[in-house]
Every structure is written in structure tokens, then in C-alpha cells.
Amino acid sequence: MIKKWYFYASLIVIITFLSLGFKPFNLETKPWFLIEKTDGSEYLFPSQKEDDYPELKKVNVIFTEKRLISFKEAVAFKESQGKYRLVNSLGYMGKYQFGPQALRSVGIHNDKAFLKDPALQEKAFVALLSKNKWILRNEIERYEGKIINGVQITESGILAAAHLGGAGSVKNFFKNNGSRHFRDAYGTSLKSYMRAFGGYDLSHIEADSDATIND
Numbered sequence: 001m002i003k004k005w006y007f008y009a010s011l012i013v014i015i016t017f018l019s020l021g022f023k024p025f026n027l028e029t030k031p032w033f034l035i036e037k038t039d040g041s042e043y044l045f046p047s048q049k050e051d052d053y054p055e056l057k058k059v060n061v062i063f064t065e066k067r068l069i070s071f072k073e074a075v076a077f078k079e080s081q082g083k084y085r086l087v088n089s090l091g092y093m094g095k096y097q098f099g100p101q102a103l104r105s106v107g108i109h110n111d112k113a114f115l116k117d118p119a120l121q122e123k124a125f126v127a128l129l130s131k132n133k134w135i136l137r138n139e140i141e142r143y144e145g146k147i148i149n150g151v152q153i154t155e156s157g158i159l160a161a162a163h164l165g166g167a168g169s170v171k172n173f174f175k176n177n178g179s180r181h182f183r184d185a186y187g188t189s190l191k192s193y194m195r196a197f198g199g200y201d202l203s204h205i206e207a208d209s210d211a212t213i214n215d
Contacts, residue, residue: 107212160198
């Protein structure tokens with residue numbers, strides 16, 4: 001009986017010693033990661049100082065300031081999610097989803113080279129903007145600032161709509177006071193582009209009837 005008592009007493013002493021030996025240190029914990037929830041998503045930032053992330057500021061500027069670069073990226077994201085080599089089921093190509101006719105209008109005849117060349121795609125988009133700005137110069141002057149069929153008309157909205165459906169479709173939109181609703185093959189309406197891409201400053205785009213680039 002005495003031996004059993006010594007055994008259990010020794011066991012208790014050993015367990016107590018081991019428990020004390022492995023007791024964690026009382027260290028001060030620091031918030032090394034800031035967890036910020038936005039729209040249900042979680043993002044981890046190693047620092048709480050915004051100045052530590054200049055690249056994020058650049059991204060925010062692109063999508064918050066209504067300038068040409070913002071317009072280009074917004075249209076590109078809608079068209080292709082910004083993918084230069086995307087070809088859709090109807091054969092429209094690149095970041096801005098050019099069709100063959102639009103490419104020919106700005107002087108590009110090699111579709112494969114166009115698809116592989118991001119710089120060429122950017123130039124083509126600007127050239128098409130210049131050409132459409134010339135074709136639609138009267139509509140821009142006459143209707144900008146007005147509300148047509150519930151849509152605030154702006155220069156950038158008109159040019160975005162022309163990219164979707166062509167300048168002719170935009171002219172018909174105004175000719176019919178917005179009552180005819182052009183939609184592309186995927187059901188996207190001219191009106192939705194006028195609304196979604198309105199209010200961007202495209203004053204640096206020159207209206208040019210002969211806007212082309214070398215292939």
C-alpha cells in the first residue's frame with residue numbers, strides 16, 4: 001500500500017514539473033497582419049500604413065479618375081477582362097475585342113500579328129477612338145449633356161457605344177431618339193455602354209477621319 005502511495009505521489013510531482021517546464025512565455029502579441037474584409041473577401045496586408053503600398057494607389061487611380069487610361073481599362077475589362085490573346089466565339093480578338101472590319105478600318109490586315117502584339121492593340125484602340133470621334137463629331141456636339149431615353153449622354157459614352165456596335169448604330173440611336181435598342185450577339189445593349197462608360201475625359205483624343213496605324 002505504501003509503495004503504491006509513493007508511486008502516485010511521484011507521478012503527480014513529475015506531471016507538475018513537466019507542466020511548469022512547458023508553460024508558454026507571456027510574450028506581447030503584435031498585429032503583424034491587418035485583416036480587412038471587403039465585399040465578403042479577406043485581404044491580408046503586412047502593414048497598416050497605406051504609404052507602404054504605392055502600387056495599390058496606382059491601381060486605385062486608374063479606376064477612380066475619369067481619364068483616358070481609366071476608360072481604356074474599363075472597356076477592356078468589360079470586353080475581355082483585359083486579356084490580349086482572347087478570341088471569342090464570334091472571332092472578335094484581343095483586349096478590346098476587335099472584329100476584322102474594325103481592324104481594317106484602322107489599317108491592320110494581319111490578324112495573327114495583331115493578336116500577339118499588345119502595343120499594337122493599344123494603338124488600334126486609340127486610332128479607332130479617333131476615327132469614331134470624327135464620324136460622330138456632330139452627335140457629340142449636339143447631344144452631349146442631354147438625357148436621351150433615360151441616359152445621360154457624354155462623349156465617352158458615345159465612343160464606347162460606337163466600339164460596341166459601330167458608329168452607324170450610334171447615329172441610328174440618336175436618329176430614333178433612343179427608341180431603337182441595338183444589342184450585340186451576346187445581348188449587350190448600346191444604351192448600357194453609354195451609361196456604363198459615361199463621364200470619362202477623352203479630350204486628348206483627336207478627331208481624325210484618317211486615323212490609321214501601320215500593321
